[in-house]
Amino acid sequence: MELRLDIPEREKFIKMKGKHHKKEFICNTDSVAGSVSQRACVYSGARVVLNPIEDAVHLVHGPIGCASYTWDIRGSLSSGSELFRNSFSSDLKESDVIFGGEEKLSKCIDEIYEKYKPKLIFVYSTCIAGVIGDDIKAVCKESSKKYNIYVVPVESSGFVGNKAAGYKAACNSLLDLIKEFPVLKKEPLSINYMGDFNLAGEAWIIKGYLNQMGLKVNTIFTGDSNFESLKKATASSLNIVQCAGSMTYLAKKFEETFDIPYMKVSFLGIEDTSNSLRKIAAFFNDKDVMLKTEKLIEEKTKMAKPIIEKYKRYLKGKKAAIFVGGGFKAISLIKQFRELGIDVVVIGTQNGQKDEYEKIEEIADYGTVILDDANPSELEKFMVEKGADILAGGVKERFLSYKMGIAFIDHNHDRKHPLSGYEGAINFAEEVYTTACSPVWKYVKDGVNKCV
Amino acid sequence: MEKIAKGESKMECNTTERKYLTVNPLKTCQPLGAVWACLGIHQCMPHSHGSQGCTSYLRMQLTRHFREFIPTTTSSFSEAQVVFGGVGNLKQAIRNILSIYKPKVIGISTTCSAETIGDDVPGTINEMRASGDIPEDVKVFTASTPSYVGSHVTGFSNMVKSAVETFAQKSSPNGKINIIPGLLSPGDLREIKRILKIMGIDAIILPDISDVLDAPMTGEIHLYQKGGTTISEIEDMGNSISTIVLGREAGIEPAESLKEMYDVPYEVLPLPIGISNVDKFIMKLSEITGKPIPYELEEERGRLVDMMLDAHAHWYNKKAAVFGDPDIVEAIVGYANDLGINVLYALTGTYSSEWEKTVKSMVPDAYVSSDSDLWYLKEQLDKKPVDMLFGNSHGKYLAKEYDLPLLRVGFPILDRANLQHFPIVGYRGTAWLVERTGNTLLDYKDAKSPEHLLELIM
Numbered sequence: 039m040e041l042r043l044d045i046p047e048r049e050k051f052i053k054m055k056g057k058h059h060k061k062e063f064i065c066n067t068d069s070v071a072g073s074v075s076q077r078a079c080v081y082s083g084a085r086v087v088l089n090p091i092e093d094a095v096h097l098v099h100g101p102i103g104c105a106s107y108t109w110d111i112r113g114s115l116s117s118g119s120e121l122f123r124n125s126f127s128s129d130l131k132e133s134d135v136i137f138g139g140e141e142k143l144s145k146c147i148d149e150i151y152e153k154y155k156p157k158l159i160f161v162y163s164t165c166i167a168g169v170i171g172d173d174i175k176a177v178c179k180e181s182s183k184k185y186n187i188y189v190v191p192v193e194s195s196g197f198v199g200n201k202a203a204g205y206k207a208a209c210n211s212l213l214d215l216i217k218e219f220p221v222l223k224k225e226p227l228s229i230n231y232m233g234d235f236n237l238a239g240e241a242w243i244i245k246g247y248l249n250q251m252g253l254k255v256n257t258i259f260t261g262d263s264n265f266e267s268l269k270k271a272t273a274s275s276l277n278i279v280q281c282a283g284s285m286t287y288l289a290k291k292f293e294e295t296f297d298i299p300y301m302k303v304s305f306l307g308i309e310d311t312s313n314s315l316r317k318i319a320a321f322f323n324d325k326d327v328m329l330k331t332e333k334l335i336e337e338k339t340k341m342a343k344p345i346i347e348k349y350k351r352y353l354k355g356k357k358a359a360i361f362v363g364g365g366f367k368a369i370s371l372i373k374q375f376r377e378l379g380i381d382v383v384v385i386g387t388q389n390g391q392k393d394e395y396e397k398i399e400e401i402a403d404y405g406t407v408i409l410d411d412a413n414p415s416e417l418e419k420f421m422v423e424k425g426a427d428i429l430a431g432g433v434k435e436r437f438l439s440y441k442m443g444i445a446f447i448d449h450n451h452d453r454k455h456p457l458s459g460y461e462g463a464i465n466f467a468e469e470v471y472t473t474a475c476s477p478v479w480k481y482v483k484d485g486v487n488k489c490v
Numbered sequence: 491m492e493k494i495a496k497g498e499s500k501m502e503c504n505t506t507e508r509k510y511l512t513v514n515p516l517k518t519c520q521p522l523g524a525v526w527a528c529l530g531i532h533q534c535m536p537h538s539h540g541s542q543g544c545t546s547y548l549r550m551q552l553t554r555h556f557r558e559f560i561p562t563t564t565s566s567f568s569e570a571q572v573v574f575g576g577v578g579n580l581k582q583a584i585r586n587i588l589s590i591y592k593p594k595v596i597g598i599s600t601t602c603s604a605e606t607i608g609d610d611v612p613g614t615i616n617e618m619r620a621s622g623d624i625p626e627d628v629k630v631f632t633a634s635t636p637s638y639v640g641s642h643v644t645g646f647s648n649m650v651k652s653a654v655e656t657f658a659q660k661s662s663p664n665g666k667i668n669i670i671p672g673l674l675s676p677g678d679l680r681e682i683k684r685i686l687k688i689m690g691i692d693a694i695i696l697p698d699i700s701d702v703l704d705a706p707m708t709g710e711i712h713l714y715q716k717g718g719t720t721i722s723e724i725e726d727m728g729n730s731i732s733t734i735v736l737g738r739e740a741g742i743e744p745a746e747s748l749k750e751m752y753d754v755p756y757e758v759l760p761l762p763i764g765i766s767n768v769d770k771f772i773m774k775l776s777e778i779t780g781k782p783i784p785y786e787l788e789e790e791r792g793r794l795v796d797m798m799l800d801a802h803a804h805w806y807n808k809k810a811a812v813f814g815d816p817d818i819v820e821a822i823v824g825y826a827n828d829l830g831i832n833v834l835y836a837l838t839g840t841y842s843s844e845w846e847k848t849v850k851s852m853v854p855d856a857y858v859s860s861d862s863d864l865w866y867l868k869e870q871l872d873k874k875p876v877d878m879l880f881g882n883s884h885g886k887y888l889a890k891e892y893d894l895p896l897l898r899v900g901f902p903i904l905d906r907a908n909l910q911h912f913p914i915v916g917y918r919g920t921a922w923l924v925e926r927t928g929n930t931l932l933d934y935k936d937a938k939s940p941e942h943l944l945e946l947i948m
Contacts, residue, residue, distance in 0.1 A: 069542045069564065069566040070566065070582075070586065071564070071565050071566045071579040071580070071582040071583035071586065072537075072563050072564075072565075072566075072582060072583030072584065072585065072586025072587045072590070073563060073564070073566070073586060073590075074545075074549075074561050074562060074563050074564075074591075075542045075545065075546065075564055075566060077542050077543070077546055078542070078543045078546040078547065079541050079542060079543020079544070079546070079547075080543070081543065082543055082546070082547070097511075100602075100637075101519055101602050101636075101637035101638040102512065102515050102517055102518060102519055102637065102641070102839075103518050103519025103520075103521065103522070103544070103547065103548075103637045104519075104547075104637075105512070105515060106515050106517065106518035106519065106551075107518065107547035107548070107550065107551055108547075109514070109515075109884070120887075123887065124513055124514055124865065125513065125514050125515060126511065126512070126513055127511075127512045127513075127515060128510065128511070128512075129511075129512040129515070130638050131638050131639070132636070132638050132639050134638070135602070135606060135636075135638050142510050145509070145510040145511075146510045146511040149507075149508050149509070149510055149511040150511060153508075165540075165541055165543075165544075165567075165572075165601075165602060165603040166602040166603060166606060166637070166638065168572075169572055169602075169603055169606045169607065170606065197541045197567045197568055197569055197571070197572050197603060198568075198569050199568070199569075200542070414559070414561065415590060415591070415713070418711060433550055433553055433554060434546070434549055434550055434553055434560075436553070436557075437553060437557060437558050437559040438559045438711065440707070441559055441707065441710075441711045442709070442710075442711045443709035443710075452554075482707060482708075482709040
């Protein structure tokens with residue numbers, strides 16, 4: 039198969055396992071101009087990371103669009119305040135762009151304080167705030183002092199990089215905030231869970247497992263978190279990182295600053311979930327924790343395995359394409375599809391890093407196409423050429439997939455139910471089955487019921 | 491039409507003590523509306539000149555709303571473009587779009603960063619035309635759509651205006667009428683075309699997203715669907731008898747351009763939702779074209795009146811809040827008046843004094859604001875409650891908190907499927923809205939009734 043593309047500049051973003059080994063492969067750079075990029079901006083990256091902090095006001099300093107589009111952007115669930123589901127904007131107008139928006143921002147913070155008296159406000163910079171050069175830091179500092187609350191600037195001007203730069207900006211803001219709190223004494227069997235945004239309640243599932251293992255979860259970054267829970271983070275003995283793309287940076291900083299070690303984990307699929315739980319138990323090297331962990335793994339596997347096997351009978355031999363945000367998630371998904379007997383033939387990410395692409399190439403089957411920041415026409419081309427039956431991706435790919443007669447599972451913001459842990463593995467299998475074997479395919483032109 | 495920035499207008503038209511902060515906006519930014527307009531032009535690739543994030547966001551939002559694949563290209567700004575200008579990226583983008591997506595038309599809108607750094611988009615296109623980089627058979631039109639001015643409705647208006655100003659010509663009269671339909675759904679446009687067909691009227695609708703965003707499932711993917719206004723149709727708009735603007739806020743400016751350039755008169759009507767608004771539309775069509783109103787439409791109207799009568803007890807004495815884009819809010823207020831539902835609040839986030847005046851005259855006792863947001867509505871509901879909400883999906887949290895039924899109309903609808911296919915315009919569309927209005931209230935009543943109060947016959 040030729041990896042030739044309509045946009046020659048794009049060829050360096052694509053490779054095939056087993057071929058072109060010496061070929062240069064580029065990732066984590068800007069999209070090529072003129073492509074239908076699936077990528078979001080720095081602000082978006084920062085917002086999705088911090089948004090689940092539920093009792094904070096998330097104030098977007100920019101024109102209305104930046105705030106509108108990210109209003110309740112992910113299905114993060116909260117067990118407490120719902121304040122984070124509102125959309126706060128300084129709604130910059132032409133006159134603000136000409137004369138500067140600092141004063142308006144400061145007045146917006148005044149109005150927020152007057153109305154809501156929050157303990158914590160995040161102020162996000164956007165493209166235009168960056169271009170006109172508003173000193174957001176200074177405004178935040180002044181307002182913090184004025185009201186004796188935490189007003190934290192997030193340096194997320196959209197053009198200074200891609201979504202990954204936004205993750206970093208968010209982590210820096212979190213770190214700046216946590217450094218202001220007193221450092222707590224370490225609790226031996228305690229943990230912070232990083233990189234889970236409690237979509238559809240996923241963090242609750244994992245927190246449940248950790249509790250059953252005899253571990254205390256101090257802080258989740260950032261699913262179902264709040265001002266008080268963030269204060270407890272420094273008491274933990276270990277950080278575990280699920281969404282590596284967004285939170286590895288914070289984990290590293292925690293190690294440097296608070297001497298808390300971290301490990302990357304994955305709770306996608308039975309195999310990765312069990313391995314991760316064992317890794318965590320091994321870290322604490324506590325007999326009771328290890329026993330409880332084994333018991334949990336045994337119980338849950340016994341519950342989940344037969345259900346997954348049932349679906350595997352229908353799905354075995356099907357081919358999947360993956361197009362997700364981060365590389366680490368793509369790696370987990372390859373394994374999870376394999377648990378269902380499905381081969382992965384196309385793997386793409388929006389923001390995967392070099393080391394993740396190396397790992398993907400290592401575990402992928404020969405002939406698998408690997409691509410960074412794919413545009414829809416490339417996805418289409420390779421899904422057709424490789425004969426994909428199902429695509430795992432985000433909302434912007436869903437209808438592309440349907441129109442091609444290819445089944446689809448949302449593994450991003452628009453997921454319909456938790457996909458983490460053993461319960462999530464069952465949901466994943468059920469959803470893959472439901473979409474791949476839907477009777478609707480019978481009515482698509484030349485379609486067949488794909489799971490006879 | 492006068493448009494005033496928020497800070498200035500708040501004083502006179504908004505009683506809340508909030509003067510600077512917006513919470514839960516009733517609008518989004520210009521580029522989204524611009525892309526929406528481009529999608530209704532045949533084989534047009536919308537291009538957003540700015541950062542990739544802007545494009546990604548509006549594609550996400552439109553995808554969720556229409557549940558269709560939305561193509562839009564981006565100039566992919568990075569720090570370098572913001573410092574040194576984005577013209578180079580624009581040129582590269584155009585070359586790539588031409589070679590890979592092969593559109594017949596490219597509709598370029600700008601974002602706030604491109605506007606602030608001051609890229610000369612039309613100049614760049616002229617230059618590329620002169621150098622032969624853009625072939626003659628590919629049409630390009632551009633609009634300046636910074637996010638810090640107006641809303642997505644303004645962006646829609648600016649893009650349609652640019653299409654008209656770029657392409658429309660005058661040769662010989664064509665006997666047709668122009669319709670600028672605003673941000674209606676594909677189902678609505680399909681219904682408008684059905685009405686025109688029944689009346690035997692030739693019309694040019696700009697833009698027309700039917701057969702683009704409601705294309706049938708075939709198992710094959712086409713980047714460009716069969717629908718959308720063609721360039722030759724837009725060229726012909728200068729020869730039409732008249733332009734009907736459905737929805738003043740989204741459509742009056744392009745109509746004014748046609749009048750100024752080619753002396754095509756225009757009429758401004760509310761969106762044809764609700765029997766009185768549909769009457770206005772049908773009668774105006776008949777008046778302009780001289781075509782009689784066919785009996786078929788009279789029958790449809792008669793059935794609608796029959797349905798309104800059969801169900802009118804269900805919404806007796808109900809109070810409502812209406813929010814969303816200005817044109818649909820105005821139309822729904824008219825619809826509520828037809829039904830006898832009392833509108834207490836009519837709110838939008840696209841500022842227009844003209845709109846406020848019009849809506850205020852329809853519901854003198856209501857609170858009417860074009861510079862409002864949903865947090866304002868929340869605060870008011872505490873003081874002066876309503877029985878139901880008409881608006882977009884963002885109202886669902888208010889519906890939950892205040893235990894109210896929400897009738898989903900307008901944009902964005904992110905939490906219900908397939909609504910885009912069903913019209914709420916015309917007599918038939920209004921009939922469907924009447925069905926939804928009455929039965930939503932009855933479903934709500936059933937859901938809330940304890941067992942001993944549940945009734946079979948309602």
